[in-house]
Each structure stands twice: as structure tokens, then as C-alpha cells.
Amino acid sequence: MADALSYLDALKYILPEVALTIGLCAVLIWDLLGGGADRPREGAWLSLGFLGLTCLLLIQRLGWQEATVFGMVRVDPLATVFKLFIATAVGLVIAFDLADRRQPAEGKGETWFLLLTAALGGFFLVGTGNLILLYLGLETLGLSSYALAGIHKRDRAGAEASLKYVVYGALASGVLLFGASLLYGMSGTLEMREMARFLVFAVDEGRSAQVLLPTLLILVGFGFKLSLFPFQWWAPDVYQGVSTPIAAFLAVASKGAALAALVRLIAVAYSGLLRLGPDTFLPETDFTRGFVLLLALMSAATMLFGNLAALRQENLKRLLAYSSIGHAGYMLMGVAVLGEAGFRAALAYSFVYYLMTLGAFGMVLYFANQSGSEDIRGLHGMGPRHPLAATATIVFLASLTGLPPTAGFFGKWYLMVAAWEGGLPWLALLTALMSVVSLFYYFRIARALFLRPEEEATPLPDAPRTPVLGGILAVLAAGTLVFLWFEPLLAAASVGVEAVLHW
């Protein structure tokens, strides 16, 4: 980037980010001109337009040669696929937010501005090999999310949720930064790729403890974002307290971005210590064995906690929060294998998770619009009256459980195979067991929809029709059913993982 021409060339690589930045400035200006209060729909179209443009630019970049631009922004298939993941998820969240009839009309401009800012943070989080830029992306995503959680000033539940989120979140990211600073001190570099060499040396020389401490601290930060076991306490309270679209955003976009960043960090910075990595010239070290065991135990605890706590929930969003903790445990299982197959399975599962979790939160929104309640009781008798949404819900529930014709089954299958072959058969068996447990609480939702008498439900007299939301649910459900058609997407994830491993 010595001269202006190469600067412009480099700029081409981050054009999606530039488009998104222009978009969020445009939304802010539109809000300042009074649009936020008077014409909320226009702002949504503005945001969606810029997100669409960003997605087009990203799709155009899918086939590009990998590159590192401006010294720290990494543009490769993994980054591009996950930027698409984030951008489309944020687009759907904006659509959800428009369809949410139970929120005050105020603050729409801010909501969209913050969602786009969060997406930008996610873009940098998934697309960098530099620890400082990773932290910057994580914080941009996090800070916007804290503000999003507390966007409705007079809402007590939202205020409490935003408080819990900001305290735990800031603590976790601070601990992560401290860990990153220790890694920097050990290796003398902030670049994950150069760090790898030093980490191998350190472990080789018997200084495993020196590597372990920063690794643990960094895991705290990611554990918070992904709601992994000892760091998951915030998730149920926050998901319940914030509005449903924002909960969907936290569960899907924020988690997906964090997963991609975690996989990149482990696959690159720890590449010399992977068990099934590309250049495992060293014999397996105690450090590697311990790391695998740690991640596997975290994964097991996360699964157990999420699925068991979900059993006795009455609030749908709280139930989905616990279920999303459980799914984070499944995804971590793939990472715990510390090998290519595991990473690929974890990323593939995150696509599955995207479809069914957005669908499930959309379902909560749809029926809460109708009944005014976010409890399971609010669903009673809704099935026959809203056949399309109810059928879509059944598909999502089946997929979340992991029943055969749906995406959830294939995603879980890949994960279990990866864990089995990666030497963690007990974890694969635990996953199967937890799927059976999850059947109980997912089935309660289906039963409430179809098998419960109607008189208990209290449909709002003038419940609004939300055809767009119904349409989105139908599309997501269809996507969940024909997931195998998305082979190209899975292939892209594989290519992404390979590119990262051989970087």
C-alpha cells in the first residue's frame, strides 16, 4: 500500500464494508432529518437497500483471490461467506422489527443505524487475522448490541437486560483483550499467522502454561459471545428482556460472527498445535490434548445446561435462549476436535442454526403479534387458525431437535461424525442423548399449537396480519427442508476452512 494506486486496489477488497458504512451514515442522516419519527418504513427500505448492495458486492467477491489488505483486513472465502451470513441475518432482523407490532414506534432510526453498525463490526470480526482489529470488530459489534438492548428507554425489562449484557459483555471483552495482550507479549506480533510459530516454540520448550493462560482468557471473551457454559448466564435474561427481533439478532448474527472468528483464531494462531491440521509435524503435545479436553468439557457442559434448563421454561424467548445455549454447545463440539473436519462441521452447523433459529424467533414474533403473549400458553389453539406459520414452526422445531428430513439432522450428523472420528465419541453420544431431551421441550411448543383447546388462548381482537413475516417464515422453513441443496454453501465453508488452514 505504498502508492495511491495500490491503495485504490486494496479499497476494492473492502468495498462491501465501505458500502455498509455509507449506508449507516445515510440512515443516521435520514433519521436526523426527521424520518425516524414520521416515516419509519422509508428508513427500513434505505437500510435494506444498502444491505442488499453490500450482499451483491460480497457475492461478487466470493470467487476472488485471497488477500490481506491494509495490513490487517483479511479477505478470503471464510470471511466473505460469514459477511453474507451477517448481512442477510441483519436484513431479516430489520424485516422482523418492521413486523413487530408491539414495540413503540419511536427510536426506529437508531435501531437500524445500530444494527448496521453491529453488522460492520461483525464484518471486521470475521475478516481479520490481527488481534487488535479482531478486538475492534468484537467491540463495535458488542457496543452496538448493548445500545440495541436498551433502545427503549421506558422499558424496565429492556433496561435490565441491557445492563446485564453490558456488564458481562464488557467484562468478557476486557478479559479477552488482556489475554490478547499476553499473547502479543509472548510472540511479539499481533498477527495470528506469525503468532503460530511462536506458540509452537513455546509449547515445545515446555512453556505450555504461558500459552494456556492467554488462551483461557481469550476463550472467556468468545465464550461470552457464544454463550458457552460458564459464561452463559446473561443469555436467558437478555433474550427475554429485549425485543424479539433484537434477541434474534443476538442469537444468530452475533453468535455466527463470533464462531467464525473463533475458528479462524484457533485454525491460524494455533495451527502448529492442531491435531489434524495441515502441518502437524510435531507429535501431539500435552497442550493439545489438554486444549481438546477443555473445549470438549465446555461443549458438554454447555449442551447439558442449555437443554436441561430449557425443559422447565414457560416464556418462549427464554426457552429459545436456553435452546440456543445448547446449540452453541453442539457447535463448540466441532471446534473441540481441533481439526479440519470439525471446523467444517461447526461452520456448516452455524448455517443450519441460522435458518432454524431465525425461524424460531420469527415464529415467536408472529404469534406474539396475534396473542400479545410470549409464553407457551399464548400459542394454545393457534395452529389451526394460522396453518402456514404453524407448519413452518413444526419444521423449525423438527430441525432444532435434529429430526431426519430437516437441516438440523444433517448438521448434527456432520458434527457427530467429526467428533467420533476426532476421538471424542462420548461427546457425539452425549449430543444424541441431548437431542432426545430437547424433543421434550420442543414438542411442548408443537402441542400448544395444535393439541390444546382454543379457549385458553386470548387472541387480540384486532390482531394485525403480518403477511411479510409469514412469507419469511415460509422461506426459512423451505430452506430448512431442502438444506442439502445448499451444497455449494457448504463447499464454500470447506474452501474457507481450507484457505484459513493453509494460509
Add this chain to the structure above:
Amino acid sequence: MYFDYANVLVFLLAGMAFVVINLVLGALIRPTRRDRAGLEPYECGEDVIGSAWFRFDIRYYTVAMVYLVFAVEVAFLFPWARVLKEALRAEDIGGVALLEGLLFIAILLLGLAYVWVKGDLSWVRSFRRGTPRGHDKEV
């Protein structure tokens, strides 16, 4: 060789002149009031004499928050300003660096405009819009 420190002397003199000129100008321009509020040493809206252990008006926090963010953002501008002159002379990325700095300031100004329009800068807030208080975020 003492001449090498001439710029320090100029800096000192300019600094003193700045203070004196401002004091004199202020004395000439400001209205003089002899009432109780006008005789306070600092016109900051709080009692300046007495215990410090009282609750500050909550509006200070809002102003402090806004100030905090903008003041700290300037930390980015110092290194930029430091190397800009040489970069411009070297003609390689100077133009781009200048543009990027201006862009950064423009985005900051957008944040300022946001706080202003939403009424967080006025001491007596107007609740005309009824919008929630926004916290500006420029990253």
C-alpha cells in the same frame, strides 16, 4: 545555539498572550451582573462552596458522556496530524491520508449533529420529539 530554543520562547509568549487577550476581551464583552448568581466564582449551575458530597445534576452525566467520546476520538487525530505534513510532501499516500482524516472528522461531525438535533446539548432539554436519548457511537 540558544537560538535553537527560540520556538519555545515564541510558544511561551504566544501562550501568555492568548490568556491575557482572552481575559481582556471577556472583561470588555461580558455583561456585568451584581446579583447573587452573577457573583459566583464559577457560573456552572451548582453551589461551588460547601461539601463535595452532594448529588450532581444528572444532566452533567449526559454532557460528560458526549464530551468523553469526542475528546477521546481526538487521540486518533494526533498521530495523523503528526505525520501528515511529511506524507503530503512525500506525495505517496499523503492525499489519501488527508482525505481519510477529513472523512473521520466528517463522521465525528455527523455524531455531533446527531447529539445536537436530539437535544442533548441544550441544558434545558426540549422534549418536542420525544425520542429516546441517543448515545452517539463513532468507531
Add this chain to the structure above:
Amino acid sequence: MELSAYLAVAALLFLIGLVMVAARRNLIYVLMGLELILNAANLNLVAFNRFRPEGMEGHLDGQIGAVFVIILAAAEAAIALAIVLNIHSLFETIRPDDIDTLKD
């Protein structure tokens, strides 16, 4: 001065910050603890940058990183303070233990 002196101070700051957050007496204390943690990390970044091994001097990546962290810490403080102000006006308290209506 030795590198280890800086690291010791940073580790101490980090621990004090953790304790302040964990003690949960007052939300303002918690926010101050969070700032201490960030500053501990910053001290590490700058000290490691200054004392980096032979042949790798000249890079300023750690110090540049520290500047970014300072700005993020300010933004984080602003947002957290805004949330605490809102909590204060809705709950009339800033004791974390009293703000717990969302639970199983």
C-alpha cells in the same frame, strides 16, 4: 526499568478490576473496574511493544493498538454510563443485586 515491573502492575490492575466487578456493590464501581481491566491490557500492550526482542524494534503495532483500545474504552464507558443512567431513572437504585427481575 524491567519489563516484569510493568507486567506486575498490569496484572495487579487486572485483578483489582476483576474484584471490583465481582464485588458488585455499586454499578459505578463495576464500570470503574471494567476500565481498570482495559487499562491493564493497555499497559501490557505498550510495555511489550517497548521491550520487544532484538531485531523486532521499530514496529509500533502494540502502541497503535493501545490507542484503539483507549477509544473503545471511552465508547464503552459512554454506553455503559447511558445504560446505568437509564437504570437509575427506572429502578431508583444502582445496586446490581437489586436489579434482578428477569430470572427463572
